[in-house]
C-alpha cells in the first residue's frame with residue numbers, strides 16, 4: 101500500500117504543473133451525476149413528451165439549468181454532460197446524433213442543446229452552486245453519415261478542423277478487439293455512421309486537438325473532462341492532451357482486466373478511469389453470476405495494480421451498459437448497488453435515471469428520458485442517494501483523511517459485504533447484501549468500531565453499542581443495505597433526528613415462514629486488531 105501511495109503522489113506531481121483549474125485532489129471529494137443532455141430535461145420542463153429511443157428527444161442545456169435543484173437535492177457535487185460540439189445533422193440507419201458523440205465541427209457548439217448564451221448561463225449557475233462541470237470530449241474520430249457501402253465515401257472537407265483525408269487513418273473495420281493496432285487505428289462500428297478515425301499519432305493532429313481542448317476548457321470554464329474511447333487512441337496522445345486541458349480527466353477504458361486498465365495509471369497516461377474493474381463483479385454478484393468474494397479480490401488487486409484507486413470512478417450504470425434493473429427489478433438489490441457506489445473508494449458516478457430505478461436494457465434503451473419519472477424526489481433510490489451523498493460529504497468535512505482512506509473489508513461472504521472507510525470517529529461501515537427484498541432475516545456480527553462505541557445505523561436510524569472487540573450485531577431484513585457510523589458523528593446534523601434501538605424483524609420473519617438465521621460472519625482485520 102505504501103508503494104502505491106508513493107506512486108500515486110508521483111502521478112499527481114507529474115500533472116501538477118498544469119493544474120490551475122480543478123485538479124485531481126479536488127475531484128476526489130466530489131461525486132458525479134452523469135447527464136445525457138438530450139434526455140435530461142426539456143426547456144419548458146414538461147414531462148409528457150414521448151420520443152423514440154434512437155431519435156432526438158429535445159432536452160437542452162436550458163432544461164438542465166431549470167432542473168438543477170433535482171441534482172443539488174441528490175447532493176451531487178459534479179455533473180458529467182454529453183459532448184457539447186456541433187454534430188452531424190442527418191438521421192442515420194443507426195438513429196440521430198442525440199447523444200452528441202458524432203462530431204462535425206469542434207469549433208461550434210451543438211445548437212440542438214441550445215445557444216452559447218444558454219451554455220454559459222448553465223456553467224455560471226453550476227459554479228454558483230459549487231457544482232463542478234465535467235464535459236465529455238471525442239478525440240478518436242469525426243463522424244459522417246454514410247450509405248453502408250464499404251469502404252465509406254467520406255467528404256473530409258465537411259469537417260472542422262481536420263478537413264482533409266491526410267489527418268485520418270485509412271479505412272479498415274475494427275475486427276480484433278485484442279489487437280491494439282487494430283482497435284486503435286481501424287474505424288469503430290462502420291454502420292450508418294462512418295467514425296472516421298483520427299490519426300492522433302501525427303503531431304499535426306495531436307497539436308490541433310491539444311490547442312482545441314485548451315481553448316474549450318478556458319472559454320467555458322470547464323472543471324474536468326471525460327475522454328470518450330480513450331482506449332482507441334494511441335497511448336502517447338493521452339498525457340499531452342490531458343496536460344493541455346489542464347483539468348482532471350477521466351478516460352473511458354472499457355475493460356475489466358486489471359493490467360489493461362491499471363497500465364493507464366502506471367504509465368501516467370491518464371489520471372482517472374471509470375472503474376470497470378469493479379463494475380463486472382459488482383453487477384454479477386446481484387445476478388446469480390458472481391460473488392462478493394470476486395469483488396473483494398478485484399478491489400484488493402487494484403490497490404496494488406493501479407497507482408491511485410481514489411481517482412477511479414465506481415459505477416453500476418452508464419449510457420453504454422444495460423441498466424442495473426434490466427436484469428432484476430428488485431428494488432432492494434438496486435439500493436445495495438447504489439450504496440456500494442456511493443460509499444466505496446473513488447469518485448462515485450451515478451447515471452441519470454439510476455435514482456429512479458429505470459430498467460432500460462442495452463443502448464439506446466438505457467437512455468430513457470428522465471422526465472418520464474416526473475422527477476420524483478420521493479423515490480426510495482432518490483432518497484437513499486441523497487442521504488448517502490450527504491453522509492460522505494459529512495465524513496469528508498469531519499476528516500480530511502476520509503476520501504483517501506482505503507476501505508477495509510470487514511465482512512465478506514456469500515451474501516454480505518461490509519466495508520469500513522475513514523479514521524476512527526468519522527468512519528462509515530457499510531454493509532451490502534444480495535439477498536433481495538425476498539430474502540430471509542439475518543443477523544451478522546460486524547466490526548469496525550472501538551470498544552463500547554455508540555453506533556447508529558443511518559438508513560433506519562437505529563442504535564446499538566459496540567462490544568469489547570468493537571463489533572456489533574447488524575440486523576438485516578428486507579434485503580436492504582445498512583450504513584453504520586459513530587453516534588457522535590451525527591451530533592448537530594440533520595441525520596436521524598430520532599432513533600430506536602436496533603432489533604431483528606421477528607414478525608416479518610415468521611410471517612414469511614423463514615427462520616431467523618444467525619450467521620457468524622468472518623470478521624477480518626478489525627477484530628484481530630482490537631484484540632491484539
Ligand SMILES: *[C@@H]1O[C@H](CO)[C@@H](O)[C@H](O)[C@H]1NC(C)=O
Nearest residue numbers: 112113116119123124125126
Ligand atoms: C489542487 O488545488 C487546490 C486548490 O486550488 C490546491 O490547494 C492543491 O494544492 C492542488 N493540488 C495539486 C496536487 O495541484
Ligand SMILES: *[C@@H]1O[C@H](CO)[C@@H](O)[C@H](O)[C@H]1NC(C)=O
Nearest residue numbers: 250273274275276289290291
Ligand atoms: C466490422 O467488424 C465487426 C466485428 O468486429 C463485424 O460485426 C461487422 O459486420 C464489420 N462491419 C463491416 C462493415 O465490415
Ligand SMILES: *[C@@H]1O[C@H](CO)[C@@H](O)[C@H](O)[C@H]1NC(C)=O
Nearest residue numbers: 272276279280281282285286
Ligand atoms: C493487428 O492489427 C493490424 C491492423 O489491422 C494488422 O495489420 C496486424 O497484422 C494485426 N496483428 C496481429 C498479430 O494480428
Ligand SMILES: *[C@@H]1O[C@H](CO)[C@@H](O)[C@H](O)[C@H]1NC(C)=O
Nearest residue numbers: 206207208312313315316319
Ligand atoms: C475559444 O475562444 C477563442 C477566442 O474567442 C477562439 O479563438 C477559440 O476558437 C475558442 N475555442 C473553442 C474551442 O471554442
Ligand SMILES: *[C@@H]1O[C@H](CO)[C@@H](O)[C@H](O)[C@H]1NC(C)=O
Nearest residue numbers: 385386387388390391514534
Ligand atoms: C448472492 O450471492 C450468492 C453467492 O454467490 C449466490 O449464490 C446468490 O445466488 C446471489 N443472489 C443473487 C440475488 O444474486
